[in-house]
Amino acid sequence: MALRKAAARSDALSLTRWVDYFAPSLRRPFSQSNDLCNSLEKAASLVNPPLNGGVGLASGLSSRGLSGLSQQVGFGVAFRRGFWGLRGELTRNTRKEAHWTRPRREIFGGFGGSRHFGGSGYGDPQLVLGGLIAANVGVFFLWRTMSSKFMSANFVVSGDALKSGRLHTLVTSAFSQYELHHLLSNMIGLYFFGSEIGRIFGGQKLMLLYLTGGVVGALAHVGYWAVIKPRLEGYSGRWYSPPGLLGSSGAVNAIILLDILLFPKRIIYFNMIIPIPAALFGLVIVGSDLWAATNGQRSGTSAAAHLGGAATGVLAFLKWRF
Template identity: 40%
Template structure:
């Protein structure tokens, strides 16, 4: 997920494909050939394990095809207002009742590099999820991760907007600085009263993919991944570095064009999914 200017994928943009399925399970040896029904945390939103969207290959390729179709729609649109209105999530979109953008934005890219990096990570880590939990679980984890990323982005934007208004009210500096702060506060508050917010819209599958990657990293923390197809690193280290990047990036008051809060929101969904599995294993519910 990125703000209006697209960015590269979150955790696994540079992970080597072949190594993503190798290594030592980090939780239990039982996960090496785990084929049970999906955990209760994700429910059964997409039907049975086999057939239709429950089929492993159909689920994975269906997600990739959906992302490709939305990218094509961006590419061929002469007027992108419809796409911006319905495939980007923001404070304004939710204030105006376009709640579907919390999910549709997770399928939306208008930069080919952004799309490609996200789909590479989705394929290799998503394939691993499908093999162990089925296509239904992958679809649900992707969608819940995308919505979680959108919610995190909007909440962060809301918090930042309120900080700006508070800073404007303080009115520090010389008379020109105070006048600028007064005008800025007036514009921001008037816009908010009419349902228009000066906070960035976001789009991209990075948050949804981060949910999948975080889930896999926690499931197999010591699996070896080849960074840039050269440097072998344990998945937990790679995941930690990208997590740190987003934690640092979210502090950038100037704005980097990357929705770091959305990345972290997606990763949090993956962590919750992993915690659900650990709990169910502990109580012997598999």
């Protein structure tokens, strides 16, 4: 009996010490709650050993790190893969960048999910993003099941297609990939950049940006091969057959450029190796497309479509940030 009473007194004394230890942190505002997280970490280290960092995207993040992340970027994501590599987003400049863009509303709430820039009525961004990816994958398999004549007539845009009244190819071509590596690269960029744009602006604007970037990119491709390319090559008066266009690169470029303009100081690992600021990454991809377009590109990609999509992202930034 005496041992039980002694144990009870010991437990009560321990509880009192714990309350005294945590009470100052509990009375502080949320902005000073890091001390509480530090206390929790110290207490947890007495019970369990520290977790070993793994290979996952969020490996090695402690409760303190997660608290700092929640204060600096709201409920943002710690890491995200870029168009050609892994992009780290755990930066102290995110709040400043969000304030610099001056949106209609705050990008991030005080503690929790992000807010949309505009009013209500936005679709679920994850549902919209999943639908866009599913549509691209579906058309990819259509290329393997339907006749090539049907697919070329309805999922490839060109000057001849527009002249013959197949205006729907301006949209359908933005969901059309024939090669697997083309599909994978575009869908990786769409998923990791589009998921953030969807959280910030909502699913409706994500869909609008994708479709507008695809259409503008297609028109830029057709216009480039009809006007600019012949002059660069010196055969403006000769007959030639301009190539058609398929692929979502223009639409994805619009999403990537908008994200870069919103957060230009974030680090992107170019080719998964070289860490560079997002602004420099944007200059690299836009500059390479400009060089290819003005020097008479001969590769299988359309620099004009990429530039058209990039221009769409810039216009979206100018319109939606205020």
